[in-house]
Amino acid sequence: MKPEWQVWAKEAKEEFPRANSALMPLLHRIQLEEGWLSDATIADVAQLMGLPVQYVESVVSFYSLFHQQPMGKKVVHVCVGLSCALAGSDELMHHLEQRLGIKEGQSTADGAYTLLEAECLAACDKAPVAQVNLRYVGPVSPDDATQLLSEEVTS
Amino acid sequence: MSIRHYLLRNRDVRNIDQIDVYEAHEGYVALRQTLKEYQPDELVAMVKKSGLRGRGGAGFPTGMKWGFLPNDGRTRYLVVNSDEAEPGTFKDRELIEENPHQLVEGIIISSYATRASEAYIYCRGEFRRGAEQLRRAVQEAYDHGYLGKHILGTEFSLDLKVYRGAGAYICGEESALLESLEGKRGNPRLKPPFPAVAGLYGGPTVVNNVETICNLPPLVTYGPEWYTSMGTEKSPGLKIMSVSGRVRRPGNYEIPLATPLRTLIEEYAGGPIPGRTIKAVIPGGSSVPLLMPNQLDTPLDYESVIKAGSMLGSGGCIVLDDQVCIVGATARLVRFYREESCGKCTPCREGTYWMTDVLERVEHGMGQNSDLDLLSDVADNIAGKCFCPLGDASLGVLVSALKHFRHEFEAHVAGHGCPMGARLYDTVNH
Numbered sequence: 001m002k003p004e005w006q007v008w009a010k011e012a013k014e015e016f017p018r019a020n021s022a023l024m025p026l027l028h029r030i031q032l033e034e035g036w037l038s039d040a041t042i043a044d045v046a047q048l049m050g051l052p053v054q055y056v057e058s059v060v061s062f063y064s065l066f067h068q069q070p071m072g073k074k075v076v077h078v079c080v081g082l083s084c085a086l087a088g089s090d091e092l093m094h095h096l097e098q099r100l101g102i103k104e105g106q107s108t109a110d111g112a113y114t115l116l117e118a119e120c121l122a123a124c125d126k127a128p129v130a131q132v133n134l135r136y137v138g139p140v141s142p143d144d145a146t147q148l149l150s151e152e153v154t155s
Numbered sequence: 156m157s158i159r160h161y162l163l164r165n166r167d168v169r170n171i172d173q174i175d176v177y178e179a180h181e182g183y184v185a186l187r188q189t190l191k192e193y194q195p196d197e198l199v200a201m202v203k204k205s206g207l208r209g210r211g212g213a214g215f216p217t218g219m220k221w222g223f224l225p226n227d228g229r230t231r232y233l234v235v236n237s238d239e240a241e242p243g244t245f246k247d248r249e250l251i252e253e254n255p256h257q258l259v260e261g262i263i264i265s266s267y268a269t270r271a272s273e274a275y276i277y278c279r280g281e282f283r284r285g286a287e288q289l290r291r292a293v294q295e296a297y298d299h300g301y302l303g304k305h306i307l308g309t310e311f312s313l314d315l316k317v318y319r320g321a322g323a324y325i326c327g328e329e330s331a332l333l334e335s336l337e338g339k340r341g342n343p344r345l346k347p348p349f350p351a352v353a354g355l356y357g358g359p360t361v362v363n364n365v366e367t368i369c370n371l372p373p374l375v376t377y378g379p380e381w382y383t384s385m386g387t388e389k390s391p392g393l394k395i396m397s398v399s400g401r402v403r404r405p406g407n408y409e410i411p412l413a414t415p416l417r418t419l420i421e422e423y424a425g426g427p428i429p430g431r432t433i434k435a436v437i438p439g440g441s442s443v444p445l446l447m448p449n450q451l452d453t454p455l456d457y458e459s460v461i462k463a464g465s466m467l468g469s470g471g472c473i474v475l476d477d478q479v480c481i482v483g484a485t486a487r488l489v490r491f492y493r494e495e496s497c498g499k500c501t502p503c504r505e506g507t508y509w510m511t512d513v514l515e516r517v518e519h520g521m522g523q524n525s526d527l528d529l530l531s532d533v534a535d536n537i538a539g540k541c542f543c544p545l546g547d548a549s550l551g552v553l554v555s556a557l558k559h560f561r562h563e564f565e566a567h568v569a570g571h572g573c574p575m576g577a578r579l580y581d582t583v584n585h
Contacts, residue, residue: 015316018356020338028319062340062497064322065280077281081242082441082487083399083473119324119491120242120441121281124399124471125406134283 001044005030009048023049023059027066036067064119065134072107072114076148077131081120087127088142093117095145113149161373161393162366163409165254172288174295177256183301185372189264190309193375198268202371205379206391211236211327211364212440212469214390214457221269223351224359232360233271234336234350235262235368237278237285238320238327242441242491243471246395246407247365251278251285255292259315261368263301264375266313269361273314277332280321289317324495328543329362331497342499343543366395386412390456394470398424401431401476410455417451420474431476435559439468441488442548444555445475464555480575481560482567485553486514492549503546506537510553517564520572527564531557 008029012022026045031037037045037060046053060066078084078093093104096115100108107114123129126138132151140148165171165180174182189198203218224231235258239247251258258276266274276293278286293315296302304312318336320326326335330344333355354360370392374382382392390412396419399405403425410419416438420426427433435445438455443466446453453463460467475484493507510533513526534554537546557564566574 016318016338018337021318021336023338024319024321024335028321059338059340062323063280063320066321080487081491082484083243083405085487086400086475086479086484118281119494120240120244122239122245122248122279124243124245124397124473127399127405131281131283134281136284 001047005044005048009045020049020051020055023051023056024063027056027060031066035071035073036069038068070107070111072112074112074149074151075114075116075133077116077118077121077134078104079119079121079123079127079129079131080117081124083120083124084128087139089128091142092128092130092140092145095142096148099145099149160409162250162257162369162395163407165257166249171254172252172256172292174256174292174299177254178299181376182256183260183299185375186260186263186301187307189267189375190307190311193268195268195270198264198375201379202268202374205374205382206389207367207370207374207382208390208392208457209364210366210370210394210470212241212442214467217363217367220351220363221361223349224269224361225352227359229358230273231269231271232355232358233262233266233269233274234329234333234355234360234362235274235276235365236327236329236332236362237276237282237289237365238324238332239279239282239365239469240324240327240495241469241471242488243397243399243437243473244440244469245397245399246470248282248285249407250365250369250395251282252288255288256296257369257372258289258365259292259296259301261371262315263296263306263313264371265361265363265368266315267311271361272312274316275336275355276315276317277326277336278317278319280319280323286317286319293317323497324491325497325543325545328545331543332362333360340497342497345542387454387456387458389458390467394455394467396423396455396470396472398472398474400437400472400474401428401433401479402426402474403428413454413456413459415451416446416453416455416472419455419472420451424474427474427476431478433474434477434479435475435481435556437465437471437473437475437552439466440471441473441491442466442544442551443468444551445559447559465551478575480518480573481556481563482514482518483573483575485556486511486518488552489514489549492545496545496549500542500546502537503541503543503549506533506546507549509533510549514553517567518573520567520570522564522568524565524568526568527557527561 012026016022046056129138170176207217208214323341325331326341331341335341350360408423490511493511496503498504
């Protein structure tokens with residue numbers, strides 16, 4: 001457990017004092033720093049929140065944006081919703097897989113990229129749309145896959 | 156065609172997301188007027204008179220929803236549903252990313268009307284910029300005395316907090332949203348009790364959609380007669396329609412309700428891609444049945460779209476043209492519900508899984524004729540049998556596609572594959 005996590009837990013509980021409302025804000029904040037939520041992190045959060053480890057695990061595993069494996073420095077989400085599919089998102093995903101030499105759901109060996117599917121990202125006017133570390137990029141035609149990977153983004 | 160915008164009126168104003176610019180464009184004037192001229196009950200009466208209906212999808216009358224709050228002295232909560240994730244819908248994202256103060260002002264007015272002393276914005280986890288914009292706008296509103304204790308020197312106090320989800324469509328369902336806001340898995344709750352009686356932290360709670368709340372500032376400024384001057388008697392006012400798919404100008408368009416679907420597609424969104432014809436339209440988000448080309452004159456108001464066999468829903472209008480494979484498109488949409496089913500109840504969890512499986516094998520040429528009846532059978536075992544609306548939502552496009560395009564499904568079986576080459580996407584325009 002990192003010392004600042006105790007401060008963050010206190011701040012989250014002050015902002016959201018009731019029920020377990022502080023839990024998700026705390027998980028978000030720690031994941032932003034750590035990149036993912038390991039079993040050890042989950043156990044630490046459980047301790048900070050005064051909750052059973054199983055409870056925290058059950059919450060973490062419910063939500064697709066809480067990651068239980070190490071993530072690449074750039075997490076690329078490709079929207080695979082219908083409007084994006086109509087504009088070429090499957091081809092975009094295919095190009096990205098080729099370019100990175102990995103399959104959807106995997107990370108590159110050097111830890112630079114993770115490639116994931118996203119359900120409709122509510123940006124169908126930018127189809128096909130992607131997110132890099134949850135920042136929108138789009139429209140990204142399949143041929144622009146390489147450019148997407150070099151996109152400068154804040155972590 | 157002249158387009159008069161209200162909720163989107165400042166979309167071209169630079170830095171409208173900054174409070175000074177927002178104030179320079181009459182921002183927070185409606186709030187000042189509210190606190191000066193209206194008692195909370197008068198405001199509820201005004202919203203009832205305006206006929207404003209919930210813009211998240213269900214179209215429930217907003218004033219009536221507010222009226223359900225019991226008068227028992229408990230702390231009341233206003234929760235704003237910004238978990239926009241219905242495929243084809245992207246209006247709330249624009250509203251919060253581009254003009255967050257409009258929403259914040261609407262929340263303060265709505266909280267005053269409902270006598271809520273705490274308000275929350277539940278922001279979809281994927282909306283990273285949206286959440287940042289909202290947090291900054293909320294802080295600016297505190298700094299300018301629009302939030303906190305004794306707002307603008309009155310007796311009214313309000314705290315507003317931004318809470319981020321973490322990726323779950325089901326949290327757009329209001330009771331699942333409340334569970335998530337309490338730090339739990341986003342499983343829907345049994346209703347009744349409804350949130351008005353036992354919502355957030357067990358207290359009386361109103362849950363409203365972003366667009367619904369954004370209607371409040373103009374409603375105060377222009378009055379309920381302005382609202383009822385547009386649309387129909389039962390569906391008055393304005394709706395933001397998100398148009399996507401095979402049109403020339405995808406985007407958000409604010410229309411007076413009862414504007415014909417054809418006008419939305421042809422005039423606002425620029426019509427289909429040249430040389431193509433419209434095959435079918437999903438008018439209100441991925442959960443609603445298809446409308447056919449001979450129904451393009453359907454007025455876009457809640458009643459008329461129901462009469463035409465579909466729903467206005469969230470206003471996410473996806474246009475499919477003659478190059479789109481209906482089986483592939485349906486498979487894609489049903490797969491979404493499989494991915495997003497929370498798994499709590501069996502018909503939804505297993506049904507969406509099997510329907511996706513069968514649809515994908517038909518699309519890829521491994522289907523049999525009996526698969527069409529199998530799909531209908533599974534759909535029957537979902538319809539009306541699920542714990543929350545997600546299961547039923549997975550059926551809208553599928554059931555109407557089987558009805559209108561059965562020949563396409565049969566052609567996939569007979570030809571052992573997709574006659575269009577198993578591609579949703581074609582390269583003509585790219």
